[in-house]
Amino acid sequence: MMNSVLPFTVEQAAMATEYCQGFTDGISPGMQETWEWTRENFDDADKMSSLLQGATNKFLAQILQPKRILEIGSYSGFSALAWYEATTKQQAEIITLEIEQRMIDATKRTIERNNMQDRVTLIEGPAQDALKTLEGTFDIIFVDADKEGYEGYVRTVLDRKLLSPNGIIICDNVFSRGLAIDTNAGPHLRKDLVPYWIECGKAMRKLNEFCKNDSRIDSLVLPLYDGMSILKWKHDTDMAPSFLPLNSGSPASKLCNDVLLLQMPIEIPAEWKRKIESKYPGIEIRSRVLRLELGLEANKIEPELWKGVTLACLYLTHPEELMSNVRFIQLTSAGVDRWIHHERYKSPEVAISTASGIHCPQIAEWVISTWIMRNHNLLRHIESQKQGHWSTVRAETRDSAGMRIGILGYGSVGRQCARLATAMGMEVYAYTRTPYTSDKKAKSAHYSVPGMGDPQGQLPAKWFHGESRDAVNEFLRQDLDLLVLCLPLTKATEYLLGAEQFDILAQGKKRTFVSNVARGKLIRTEALVDALHQGKIWGAAVDVTDPEPLPESHPLFSAPNVVITPHVSWQSVNNWDRMLDILETNLDRLDKGEELINVPDRKLGY
Numbered sequence: 001m002m003n004s005v006l007p008f009t010v011e012q013a014a015m016a017t018e019y020c021q022g023f024t025d026g027i028s029p030g031m032q033e034t035w036e037w038t039r040e041n042f043d044d045a046d047k048m049s050s051l052l053q054g055a056t057n058k059f060l061a062q063i064l065q066p067k068r069i070l071e072i073g074s075y076s077g078f079s080a081l082a083w084y085e086a087t088t089k090q091q092a093e094i095i096t097l098e099i100e101q102r103m104i105d106a107t108k109r110t111i112e113r114n115n116m117q118d119r120v121t122l123i124e125g126p127a128q129d130a131l132k133t134l135e136g137t138f139d140i141i142f143v144d145a146d147k148e149g150y151e152g153y154v155r156t157v158l159d160r161k162l163l164s165p166n167g168i169i170i171c172d173n174v175f176s177r178g179l180a181i182d183t184n185a186g187p188h189l190r191k192d193l194v195p196y197w198i199e200c201g202k203a204m205r206k207l208n209e210f211c212k213n214d215s216r217i218d219s220l221v222l223p224l225y226d227g228m229s230i231l232k233w234k235h236d237t238d239m240a241p242s243f244l245p246l247n248s249g250s251p252a253s254k255l256c257n258d259v260l261l262l263q264m265p266i267e268i269p270a271e272w273k274r275k276i277e278s279k280y281p282g283i284e285i286r287s288r289v290l291r292l293e294l295g296l297e298a299n300k301i302e303p304e305l306w307k308g309v310t311l312a313c314l315y316l317t318h319p320e321e322l323m324s325n326v327r328f329i330q331l332t333s334a335g336v337d338r339w340i341h342h343e344r345y346k347s348p349e350v351a352i353s354t355a356s357g358i359h360c361p362q363i364a365e366w367v368i369s370t371w372i373m374r375n376h377n378l379l380r381h382i383e384s385q386k387q388g389h390w391s392t393v394r395a396e397t398r399d400s401a402g403m404r405i406g407i408l409g410y411g412s413v414g415r416q417c418a419r420l421a422t423a424m425g426m427e428v429y430a431y432t433r434t435p436y437t438s439d440k441k442a443k444s445a446h447y448s449v450p451g452m453g454d455p456q457g458q459l460p461a462k463w464f465h466g467e468s469r470d471a472v473n474e475f476l477r478q479d480l481d482l483l484v485l486c487l488p489l490t491k492a493t494e495y496l497l498g499a500e501q502f503d504i505l506a507q508g509k510k511r512t513f514v515s516n517v518a519r520g521k522l523i524r525t526e527a528l529v530d531a532l533h534q535g536k537i538w539g540a541a542v543d544v545t546d547p548e549p550l551p552e553s554h555p556l557f558s559a560p561n562v563v564i565t566p567h568v569s570w571q572s573v574n575n576w577d578r579m580l581d582i583l584e585t586n587l588d589r590l591d592k593g594e595e596l597i598n599v600p601d602r603k604l605g606y
């Protein structure tokens with residue numbers, strides 16, 4: 001066949017339509033009813049897709065299996081119904097845009113009649129506005145509104161990368177009843193409509209020229225119905241969100257229908273997103289930057305962005321109803337305190353992982369640096385420096401060689417403290433809740449920064465364990481030079497160090513330096529202040545306090561030999577790369593159906 005279009009007369013075209021419909025599946029009773037009802041109620045019902053076109057859209061969607069569809073131009077909701085029926089398997093989300101009130105009402109009728117409320121959202125108003133605020137990507141975008149608007153819609157979709165890597169844009173009516181091709185090509189048109197369709201035709205020619213020349217996309221214009229063009233990202237451009245290897249033959253990822261939402265204090269690097277999208281074809285990634293300095297209110301995530309989210313990486317809790325589909329939460333904090341009352345956290349169906357391990361290099365450095373500040377009298381020297389005079393202080397100065405560090409809580413932070421202390425010639429005593437046996441399990445299930453810590457538990461010279469206060473007191477009797485608190489705050493560990501424990505430390509042969517990098521409530525603050533004033537301890541460094549923040553002029557500020565920092569020991573520019581490493585490891589494990597890393601014990605609360 002030389003031409004792609006048969007030279008049908010109007011009568012022959014009607015017969016061909018009937019012929020095709022007769023042999024076509026997918027025109028459901030609901031579609032038939034909506035179509036008939038629209039024809040009976042609206043004079044301009046020719047704006048609606050034909051039954052065969054509805055079936056075509058449905059057929060295409062069944063092959064492409066989109067998870068999100070955007071329709072620009074609902075009219076009476078007939079095409080939205082076709083998208084809806086085609087996507088029951090994957091429960092796709094469908095957003096349809098409509099500006100005209102009578103068509104908004106008609107679409108609402110179709111949505112209600114066909115019970116589409118669960119997955120179809122009708123956004124009322126100009127499509128131009130909606131397109132500026134929509135988030136995420138869509139696998140099918142059906143452009144079927146005002147013809148002059150098409151080029152702008154397509155440009156916005158491409159510029160804002162609203163089209164998913166393997167998604168398609170379908171533009172309907174690109175022939176404009178034939179007048180886009182030739183202004184004489186519509187002899188069958190009603191005379192009064194000719195000027196309108198001539199204008200539409202001009203807009204369509206401009207659209208087609210834009211699409212053909214835009215280096216980001218491939219364009220296919222088909223002589224179907226009133227002309228239909230299909231657009232997709234070019235596969236050799238880096239303009240698209242990312243590309244999936246076509247026909248790679250690799251088995252489908254288990255995450256292919258997942259939507260991952262991240263809220264972290266950084267923009268998620270495009271490179272990381274691309275890597276994840278190509279590892280798990282089909283996964284959709286959405287993100288919001290966390291700006292805690294703006295307060296909780298400013299960090300709410302709009303319901304729109306929560307739709308379909310199954311995997312989340314979060315610091316803050318969000319309303320349970322928005323998170324109802326979430327099956328995995330990667331917390332960006334090492335602790336779970338914020339989450340323990342949240343339904344999603346409590347649900348056994350939801351997998352949880354923490355950020356434990358990402359902070360240990362810097363926290364251990366904080367412990368050692370504050371210890372050195374005290375031993376070398378740096379606080380006093382700095383004070384003199386600030387006053388502009390050569391310090392005359394010649395106080396007792398210590399070095400760490402041969403000293404003993406006692407680490408209460410031998411997790412990732414404790415292990416890195418042990419590593420640094422060992423390098424300085426210290427002896428390590430470690431305290432754990434349960435008896436230390438082998439580290440194999442911890443090693444496979446917990447994140448540690450490569451080359452850091454003590455993954456095999458080889459550094460301690462002596463191990464202690466127990467859940468009782470007596471067991472802890474026994475540990476405190478071990479003549480410790482440096483005592484580091486790096487254990488979680490639970491009911492059992494609350495106020496672990498009070499007046500009694502400072503007395504125990506005072507009775508030993510050494511004067512202990514107490515360092516708290518865990519939680520303020522592990523220590524009774526009044527008892528610490530007393531111990532410092534009475535010289536029961538060599539000094540203290542606290543990055544966490546009770547209360548926190550420490551109120552202005554609190555007695556702890558003016559106690560001797562204490563270093564206080566405002567809960568900052570965890571900070572480092574490297575945190576977020578490490579966080580994304582943990583998340584990636586867990587996505588790998590979810591994909592392979594393996595046990596996750598950094599899974600907290602929900603009963604113990606850490």
Ligand SMILES: C[S@@+](CC[C@H](N)C(=O)[O-])C[C@H]1O[C@@H](n2cnc3c(N)ncnc32)[C@H](O)[C@@H]1O
Pocket residue numbers: 047048049072073074075076077078079080097098099100103125126127128144145146149
């Ligand atoms: C061709 S009809 C849509 C047909 C429908 N998709 C179907 O297949 O049955 C175009 C619709 O787009 C709507 N429309 C026109 N301009 C619009 C705009 N700027 N924003 C949103 N909708 C618009 C019109 O009111 C009209 O209902």
